[in-house]
Amino acid sequence: MRFLKPEEYRELLTKGIPENVEERIGEIFFENTKLRRLFKQYYGVHLKNILSTPYFVQRMLLPFKTLPSSEGRRLEIETGNITFLEKLILNRRSPYKLKDHIMDFKILSNILYYSYGITKKKEMEIIDEWNNKIKVFYYYRPTPSAGGLYPHEIYIIALRVSGIDPGIYHYNPFESIIEKVSSSYKLRVLEGKLWEIFTGLPEEPWLVGIIITAIPNRQVIKYFSRAYRFIFLEAGHIAQNISLLATANGLGVLPVGGYYDDELISLLNIDQRIEIPIYPLFVGKPKSTKKEIKSGY
Numbered sequence: 001m002r003f004l005k006p007e008e009y010r011e012l013l014t015k016g017i018p019e020n021v022e023e024r025i026g027e028i029f030f031e032n033t034k035l036r037r038l039f040k041q042y043y044g045v046h047l048k049n050i051l052s053t054p055y056f057v058q059r060m061l062l063p064f065k066t067l068p069s070s071e072g073r074r075l076e077i078e079t080g081n082i083t084f085l086e087k088l089i090l091n092r093r094s095p096y097k098l099k100d101h102i103m104d105f106k107i108l109s110n111i112l113y114y115s116y117g118i119t120k121k122k123e124m125e126i127i128d129e130w131n132n133k134i135k136v137f138y139y140y141r142p143t144p145s146a147g148g149l150y151p152h153e154i155y156i157i158a159l160r161v162s163g164i165d166p167g168i169y170h171y172n173p174f175e176s177i178i179e180k181v182s183s184s185y186k187l188r189v190l191e192g193k194l195w196e197i198f199t200g201l202p203e204e205p206w207l208v209g210i211i212i213t214a215i216p217n218r219q220v221i222k223y224f225s226r227a228y229r230f231i232f233l234e235a236g237h238i239a240q241n242i243s244l245l246a247t248a249n250g251l252g253v254l255p256v257g258g259y260y261d262d263e264l265i266s267l268l269n270i271d272q273r274i275e276i277p278i279y280p281l282f283v284g285k286p287k288s289t290k291k292e293i294k295s296g297y
Helices: 008-014 026-032 035-051 056-059 084-091 104-115 187-197 219-250 259-267
Strands: 120-128 133-140 154-159 168-172 177-180 208-214 250-253 276-284
Touching: 026 219, 035 056, 084 219, 104 154, 104 219, 154 219, 187 259, 208 219, 208 259, 219 250, 219 276, 259 276
Parallel strands: none
Antiparallel strands: 120 133, 154 168, 154 208, 168 177, 208 276, 250 276
16 A cells, blocks of 8 residues: 555545644643642632632532422332342442552453453455455454544553562553553652652552543544544543452552643653543552452353
């Protein structure tokens, strides 16, 4: 297959396209919603004011919509003989107090593979511009993706994982390996960086951070700025897989929305013109003792 020349690609994009591809809304949104240290100060004052006002506190504790004038039917919920998946959902919680623990590398491997790995491949034939048949593979993964384009990448901030040094790694699903992004860190040094970057992360003995990033152009080339909707939706699919898989192994997952974007980008050593952090999750061993979740019914 022949690659398009830049001028051919530009001409293709400008024919009947309802937006300016040079000024994409999604990129502007991402840049304007970054958390920076100066803005964090104003944000902190705002949160303090909101959380000290009873009216707002009450509203936040009732995040429901009801339709009082409509007829309703009560759900018929099975609470006795429930499935393993239903047990996992009931036990999924965000932990804030953790035990000292070491994560088995096999558990990390399973979480990565079953959340966003390549679980199946299918051979297909396509016709190129010279009418030649070419064999290609379509790769299936555990989450849905608009257009089957899978724009996300996963990075691992390893802290307490058996068999690997503390450091930053990238999950390569094509070869089913993790690749070292930077040289190893001393554990306390790496934790210190995390306390600086993640404003909402408790200083507890976390086992691993899992950072979901996105390469928007994988979907923008097909869906333009609407691709950013799919990017955030699909990150949620991956995060839920990670959360349930961790719960199945007696671990807890804390999603963290408060972080300094530019500093996280620097830690992961990614180029924000191409790739952006979307969804950080931290995995730990909860202090609260719950009954072990056993598979089956």
